[in-house]
Amino acid sequence: MLKKLSSLGLRSAQDLLFYFPFRYDDFSHIVPINQLQSESRVTVRGRLQLIAHKRGSFQRRLITEAMLADNTGQLRAVWFNQPYIAKVLQVGDKLSLAGKVELSRFGLQMVNPTFEKVKVDGVSVHTGRLVPIYPTTAGVTQKQLRFLISKALLAASQCEEWLSQDIIRVNNFSTLPVALQEIHFPSGGVKSDHARERFQFEELFLIQLKNELARREWRGCSALPVIFQEKETKDFVAGLGFTMTDDQRRSAWEILKDMSGNQPMNRLLNGDVGSGKTVVALTAIYNTTLNHFQSAWLAPTEILAQQHFATACSLFDGRGVRVGLLTGSVAKINDKENEDCPKKKFLSEAVAGKIDLVIGTHALIGDKVHFSNLALAIVDEQHRFGVEQRRLLRVKSANGSVPHFLSMTATPIPRSYSLALFGDLDLSLIKQMPVGRRKIITRLV
CATH class of the missing domain: 1.10.287 (Helix Hairpins)
Structure with missing residues (x-):
């Protein structure tokens, strides 16, 4: 039992006290037997008139039958494959049963109800109240957990x-x-x-x-200031071939303004699929490159990493930005006509600061991947990565500085919003969709 409780994180009385129920079953209605209705979930109290067990004809299941009576009538109770009940209950015991009332060929009955003997003081734990239901595991029953927690509560006054x-x-x-x-x-x-x-x-x-x-x-950490390059940025935006939305421009400016300081940025960029988050990120990356620093972009899948690589190569074409792709199976650099590059050479160029932007999957946070002057770290779909994985990306720069951190997601999950709302991440929102953007269609295959 101790091993099973330990698997639930329950190793002390304090653990039990702070092991909260995830829901309650409402058995607070104590109803006389003659007022019971089928399908109701109630508590019934009375004296045990009959208790016996037998083996049923169907699948040879052990059946324990009991008859409970109060001043108004009798109620049949049935338990399957719980022969111990016939040993712990005796005729004449005052019982409390809690469960669902069902209509059978024998009349109204309860199947597998929770039971407990009525105490002298009338205090109940498992019936006749809002009954707590806890996360549990095989070999640990709800009644056992409630019993242990009720005993631990006797020491609650000692909690500071x-x-x-x-x-x-x-x-x-x-x-x-x-x-x-x-x-x-x-x-x-x-x-x-x-x-x-x-x-x-x-x-x-x-x-x-x-x-x-x-x-x-x-x-309290120090970052490499990325100075806003106004002329070059305007030229980059003008050459995109489309007009950025107001939300894109505002988000890009918020990011660039954060990155201009010597304290690391910590920002979440949230926008629906197709809202243009990639262009905003590339604008920040371009400024980072113009400041002669490096950027790293962590993507959750190899396909998405390849898509980002293709987009970056296209939009940075002719601007002198060396873009690298690093996954578990591929290493390539855009000035090599997108041919595969020996991984050892790729890693040596990254640590020498010769690759301006490295886009990759989990391979990007491997032990052998390092940068000379990493100033911007981007994580795409940040909820797909653990805290430790994101931390590893932040400590990749050889110069000891902490990179500015930009997290992007199209999925506003509770964790992402809580980080933003409670202050760990600043938030940039892209609500507008670019003009002419086709409707996103999602299909389940």
């Missing part, structure tokens, strides 16, 4: 209160021991609301605190 009394008072929060009791075994009403609000506040507060610390650490 880390919120200030002012925060608790102003927000009408519960104290930590009360909040823990209510989150596991809610009594309902205002008391439970205050407990839930406290833990919601804690979660958001800790996220904000973590991100603020990360932002301060990030700001």
Whole structure:
């Protein structure tokens, strides 16, 4: 059992206290037997009149049958393949059953209901209330978890209160021991609301605190300033063959302005597929190259990396930008007529600063890949990469500086938005679609 609990991260009483339920089953309605209705989920209390088990004819399953009675009537209860129940329950026991009422040829019954013996003090854990349901694993039942957590709650008063009394008072929060009791075994009403609000506040507060610390650490690093090259940038934009949208121009300016400082940029560029994020990124890359620094672009798939390589080669044609492609199977540079380049030579040119932009997949964050003066790191579809993978890209420059970091996504997932909203990432949004852009069609194959 200890090994199974450990697999759930439960190694101490404190672990149990902070192992919160993911939902509750509402068995708070205690109903007399004569008022039961089919399909209702309720709790019934009475005395056990009959308990027996037998082997059924269908698949030879073990069937445990019981008859529960209160002052208004009788109710049949059935459990499958749980023969131990007949050993722990005895005729005359006062029981509480919780479950779904079904109509059978025998009348109303409960199948595999949760049961517990009614205590003298009337306090219930598994029935007659909002019953917590926890994440679990094979060999650990909900009843076992609830039992262990109910015992751990006896020591909840020893937990140190880390919120200030002012925060608790102003927000009408519960104290930590009360909040823990209510989150596991809610009594309902205002008391439970205050407990839930406290833990919601804690979660958001800790996220904000973590991100603020990360932002301060990030700001404490030094980056290579990428000075805005106005004339060359206007010439590049004019040669695109299309007009950038206002959102594209604004996003590009936000990025270029961030990159001009000696503190590393940390920005998320969000826009739908086809909104023109690639051109905005290439504008930042071009300025980086004009400052004689390098850029790295991490793509989640080899196909997307090849697409970015082809686009960069096309838009940078004739502008003296050396673009390299590095994947698990390919290494090539655009001034080699897009022919494959020996990987060893490719890596030596990257670390020597002779490749201005390296586009790649996971191969880009390999141990052997280094840059001379990496000033801009771009991650495409950032949620497809882990935190550690993105960190590795940030420490690739041989000169010790931290590159400016641009994350791009067309998928506004909760994590991405939370990073932006809570301060770890600044946010640039592209909502406008370029004129003449064809409608994106997504098909499931």
